[in-house]
Amino acid sequence: MKGRLLIVIFISICFIAGSCNVSSVQGSRYNFSSLDSVIQGWVSKEYYPGASICVVKNDSVIFQKNYGSYTPNTKVYVASAGKWVAAAVIGAVVDSTSLDWDDPVEKWLPEFKGDAKGKILLRQLLSHTSGVRPYLPEPRVDNYNHLDSAIIEILPLDTVFTPGSRFQYGGLAMQIAGRMAEVAMGKEFETLFQELLAQPLEMKNSHFTPINTDGGHAPMLGGGLCTTLNDYIHFLSMIYHDGMYNDKRIISAQTVKEMQADQVKDAIIPSNNSDNYVAKGLGQSHNGIYGLGEWRELIDKKTGEAYQISSPGWAGAYPWINKRENVYGFFIAHVVGASSKEDGFSSFYGSPVISRTVSEIVKGHPLVVKQGRVEVGNGSLYYEEAGTGAPVIFVHGHSLDHRMWDEQFSVLAKKYRVIRYDLRGYGISSSQTEDYQFTHAEDLVTLMDSLHIKKAHIVGLSLGGFITADMLAYFPDRMLSAFLASGNIRKSKGPSEPMTPEEARVRDKEIAALKEKGVDVMKKEWFEGLMKSGGSQRERMRESLWQMIDEWDAWQPLHKEVRVVAGLDAIEKLKKNHPDVPALIVEGHSSGNRFSKEPPILQYLPNGKLKVIDDCGHMLNMERPEEFNAALEEFLKNVQ
Template sequence: MKNRLLIAAFVSICFLSGSCKISSGQGSRYNFSSLDSVIQGWVDKGYYPGASICVVKNDTVIFQKNYRDYTPDTKVYVASAGKWVAAAVIGAVVDRTDLGWDDPVEKWLPEFKDDAKGKILLRQLLSHTSGVRPYLPEPRVDNYNHLDSAVTEILPLDTIFTPGTRFEYGGLAMQIAGRMAEVAMGEEFETLFQELLAQPLEMKNSHFTPINTDGGHAPMLGGGLCTTMNDYLHFLSMIYHDGMYNGKQIISAETVKEMQADQVKGAIIPSNDSDNYVAKGLGQSHNGIYGLGEWRELIDKKTGEAYQISSPGWAGAYPWINKHDKVYGFFISHVTGSSAKEDGFSSFFGSPVISRTVSEILKGKPLVVKQGRINVGNGSLYYEEAGQGEPIIFVHGHSLDHRMWDEQFSVFAKKYHVIRYDLRGYGISSSQTEDYQFMHVEDLVTLMDSLHIKKAHIVGLSLGGFITADMLAYFPDRMLSAFLASGNIRKSKGPSEPMTKEEAKVRDDEIAALKKKGVEVMKKEWFEGLMKSGGSQRERMRVPLWQMIDEWDAWQPLHKEVRVVAGLDAIEELKKSHPAVPALIVEGHSSDNKFSKNPPILEYLPNGKLKIIEDCGHMMNMERPEEFNAALEEFLINIEQ
C-alpha cells in the first residue's frame, strides 16, 4: 500500500537489572506501521517538534522509535502526565507515615481549621472532587518555589462546590495534598520525590523543581514534572508490577490499588466534554473515570476495576497501562507552534488513539489478505479480500480509497469474506477520462463477477452509499443486503440526461475558479468540512482521513466528470421495483451534521429501516468505528435470523 512503512527492527529494554538499558532486539512479530504512521503524521504536520515512544509487553520492548531530534533521554515538561507521579509520591508518604487517604486537610494544615476547605479529604484533593477551584484566578499564576507559599495563596479562595459532590478537572488542589505530605514526612516535596521515587526508580533526569528559563513552569504537582521517556518507563514498570521495582517494594500494592480505584464515586460529572476526558477522548460512558492522580480509561464491566489507566498531558505526553493486553507505554513530546490549534488538533483528547492502535495491533491474528486487479472497460480496479463466509463488499467515499475501511476490514474478516476496493478514479485503480462513460455500479458488478460472487452484502458510505443505492435500483438480485451510511440517493441528474452546453460552461467556470484558488486549498477545506461534521470522537480520524485526501489526485473536481452514479435515475427504477432487499440507512447526528428522519429512499424499500448514530458526523465508520461495527453486525445477524 502507498506510504505504508514496515518496521523491521526494534529495540529491547532490559528491566531485570532495574535500569532502562537499550539493547539490540530480534525484531517484533507485531507490525507497528499503523502507529508509526499516526505519530509521523503529527510530527510532519508540525504539531510536535519531535517525539519518542516506547511500548512494553511482558517487560520486553515491542516497539520503540524516536522522531526528529528526540531521544529516550530528551528532557521534557510533561504537564498533567506528572499527576500520576505526584500522587504516587503522596502514596509513598501514606505508606510510611500516619497520613491517610481519608484525612481532612485541617489534620495536617491547622491554618485550614476555621475554613470549609479544612474538611476536604486527601483522596478528594487528588481526584478532582475537592471543590477547590481548578486553577488560580487570573492574573495570578502558580509560580511559587515552595508548597507552603502555594497553600497560603489558596487559603482565602472560596470553594466552587461541596467536596465530593462534583468532578472538575484541574491541578490546584494537588498543591494542598502535596503540602500535607510534606508536613507528615518533614521534607519538601521535591526531596520526597527524589528520595521515595526518583532514586529507587533510577529516574536520574526527573524533577518537579522548575527550570526558570523554560518559560516559568510552576512547581505544580499536577503540571510541573520534567522527565524523560526512559525515566517515566521506570515509573510505569513499578506501577505495572504493583509497586515493585528491581526487587524492592517502592510503594505498597495496596496503595497502587487505591490509586486505581474509582474515587469519583457518586460525584456529578459535568456534561462539558472538556472535563470528561474519558467520554470525549475514548467514547466511554462509565462514571468511574478517575482514581488518585490517574484516569480510569477502560473498565471491566463485571468487576468495575480499571484495566486501562493513564495520565495524559495537554502538551502531548501520554503514559498508559493496559492490564488486559499486559502492556504499558509512553509517548513523550511537547506541543509547539500554532499548527495544532489551527487544525483543531488536541494532543490531550487525541492521545488515546495511541493506546487504541496498540491494542488493535496486539489483539488480531495477522490477516491473510489477497490483493489483485480486475479489468473494467478501459481500466482496472485494485481490490483486497480476506476471510471466509458470506461476502461483504465495502465501497468507499469520494476523495478517499479502500483504506477508509481499516477499522472494519479486519474485524469482519473473522466471520465473513470481506472485499474492499478502490473505485475507478481513486486510490490505485485506473484514472478516469472525461470522454468515457461508465457507471460505478457496473464496475462493482464486474468486480463481483470476476471474484465469482453471486450475491453480497454491500456496505457503502457517502459516494459508496450512492453506489449501494444504485445496486438496489439496478441489481437487487445481486444483493444479500444494503447498508447505506451518510448517503443513499444523490439528488442530481443521472446519465439518462447528458450534460448540456450551458451545464458544461458552468463546469468550466467552476474548474477555472478551483484552479485559481488552488487544489491544496480545496483539499484542506474539504477535509476541514468532514472534520467539523464530527462529534466528540472526531480526532480519532484526523490523521488517516487527511492522509487519504492529501494523496488523492483530485481528478474529479478538476474535470467535467461523466455521470458515474444514477442519481435521480435510480429513484425512477426504485419506484418500479420496490426491491425487498434488507436495507439499513445509517446517519450520524452531531451539532454540525444534520439528517432526515424520513429519508425518501425508504418509501421504495419495504425492508428498509433507519438508524442514527449519535455524537457522530459524516465519516462515522472512522470516527466511531465501534458503534458503526456494532450497527453493521446487528444488522447482519438479524438478516441471518
C-alpha cells in the first residue's frame, strides 16, 4: 500500500464536549487501522482494562479513540509520564525566580550543607545523573504529606556515584528538585503545579497530591501525576509550541529548549539496557538519551538536537512529540498486573510501537502490524508480523536490523503471513555476551515455535543467508523453502570447535586495533564497501542503509563473539543429508560485486537453483527492490 493514501472519514470525535481541545479535522486522509489494531490487541489480551489515545498533526486531531470504559476525561495515574510535567513546573519556577539549573542543592536547602548531595546541581536531579539512589531502600516508600518530610528521609542516604558521572533512571532525586522549587517560590509543589501549569493549561482534572482524609501524600514528582487524556494533550500542545498555549506564554522558549537538550553528556550509561529505554525500546545507540524530565528518543546526528521526545510510564501511558512530522500524541492506560507479560510484551518498552506506527501512517504507508518479543535462552527477540497465509520469515544481514526489509515486508504481506525480526545482538533484540553459546538458527526455530509455525519460507540476505543455510543443514523439516541472497555457507569454524587460546589472542589484537582506529571509522568503511558493491541504482539505499549501520552498536566486532553460525559444520551436515527443500540462491552482478557462478552449496541441494540480478551489488533487496521482490514472489509461487 506504499504510496497510496486511504481516506477515512470520521466525525469530529475529539470535539464532543470535553474532548481534545485542539483544532478539529472533519475528514482525515490517514488510515489509522494499523494503530487501532495494535491498541485493540492490547486491550483484548487484557493487558489494559481500557485506554484512550489522541494524535495531533499541525494542530489538528487526526486520530482519537477510546477503548473499554475509558473516556478522554478518565483519571489515570500515569507514573513516569509525570516526570515531563514535573520538570516543566520547575522550569516555570526557574523562569519566575532566581532559581537556576546550575544551582547546587545546598543553595536552597541549607540542611544539605556539608553533605555530598549538597553539591548536586538542579539539572542533575532532573536528568538521572545526580548520584542519588533511584528509590528509597525497601521497605520504605515515599508517602509523606509534604516534600520537606520526604527530604528528611533522603538526607541520610549515601550517593551511589559521583554527580554527573553516570546515568541511573529513577525518581527519588526529583523530590529534592521539587523542594528547591518550593523554597524558591515560597509555595508547596502542588500549588506551584496548579498555579503555573494546570490552571493556565486548563488541566482541570490533574494533580500530584491527592486530596483525602489523611491529608494527602507527598507529590511524588517522578511517578505520582494523576491526569486525563484531555489534560495531558493541553500540556503537549504547550511544549510543542515552545511554551505557548492559546497565545499565552506558560514557560519560556529557552526553558523548553533546555529541557530538550542533552543533559547526560559524558555520563556513563550502563551497558545493560535496563536503564536505557532509548536503546531497549527504540534500538537507538546515541548517548544523548535524556534531557530534563524527558527522554530524547530520536536525534539529528548532525546537530545533536532531539526531534522526538517522550516520557513513557511503566504502566503504559505514553506521551510523545515528533518535531519533524509536526505530530504529538498521548496514549493513556494503566497496565493490569506486572508491566512485563509472559509473551514478551512490556507496557514500558513497548511504548514506541505507538509513535512508530503513527510515523508510518503519516508518511503514507500504514500496515497492520503485530509487534512482540519471544524469549530465547538468556534473552529475547523483537519481531513484527503482518498478513495472512503461508509464513515467510525475513532474516537480516550483519550490522543491520529488521528495517532492511521495509520494501519487502508490506508487499509480501498482501499474500503471506510475513515475519521480520532482529537477530540476537542486533536492533532492539537482547544483547549478546561473550560467554553464552547460541546459534542464530536455533533462535529462529524458537521464534517459529513461539509463533506456532511448523514450517516457513525462510528469506535471508548476507548473514541472513548464512543462517538460512544453517536451517537447511540442521532444520530442513521446518522449511517450506529457502531464499538465500548474497550469502549461503559461511566458510568459518562452527560451534563444534570453540575458540582456541591462540585465536583468542589474535582476536584481542584485532579488537584493540579497531578501538584505536575508531568504531565510527570502521562503520563508514563498512558502509562505503556495501555502497561500492552496488550498481547504477545504489544511491536509492544510501540514507536507510547508513541509518541502520550508524545506529548499530557494533558489539560484534568489539568482542570475542561465540560461533553463532554453523559454518563448516553446516557443510558436513549438507554433504550427508542433501535436503530436498526448494532453494534459490540469488546474487547481484556488478563491477564492484563478485560472486561464484556455481555456488558450492548447490551441489548439496537437489532442488536448488541460482538466479543473478544484474547491475546490482550485495544489498540487492534494498538496491533493486522491484527485481528482488519479483524474483522472490515468482519463487514462492512456484514452490506452492
